[in-house]
Amino acid sequence: MNIVVDRTKCEGLGMCExxxxxxxxxxxxxxxxxxxxxxxxxxxxxxxxxxxxCPVLALTLKG
Structure with a gap:
C-alpha cells in the first residue's frame, strides 16, 4: 500500500495526523x-x- 498526497490540495489542516x-x-x-x-x-x-x-481530499491510498 502507498500513501499518495496531492500537494496542490493539501492545506496542512492536520486531520490526517x-x-x-x-x-x-x-x-x-x-x-x-x-x-x-x-x-x-x-x-x-x-x-x-x-x-x-481529509477535508480537501488531498490523500489517497494505492494498492
Missing part, C-alpha cells in the same frame, strides 16, 4: 510530512480513516 499520527505529521510551517509512505496492510483501517477525514 489526528487520525493516524504515526504516519502523518504537520510541521510548524504547515507542511504535512508522510512519515511512512509504504505502510503495511495491517494499517489500512486507520489510514482509510485518515484519508476519509
Amino acid at each position: 489526528a487520525m493516524a499520527h504515526e504516519f502523518f505529521e504537520v510541521q510548524d510551517d504547515g507542511e504535512m510530512v508522510v512519515l511512512d509512505e509504504n505502510p503495511g496492510e495491517e494499517h489500512r483501517r486507520e489510514l482509510t480513516a485518515a484519508v476519509d477525514a
Whole structure:
C-alpha cells in the first residue's frame, strides 16, 4: 500500500495526523510530512480513516 498526497490540495489542516499520527505529521510551517509512505496492510483501517477525514481530499491510498 502507498500513501499518495496531492500537494496542490493539501492545506496542512492536520486531520490526517489526528487520525493516524504515526504516519502523518504537520510541521510548524504547515507542511504535512508522510512519515511512512509504504505502510503495511495491517494499517489500512486507520489510514482509510485518515484519508476519509481529509477535508480537501488531498490523500489517497494505492494498492
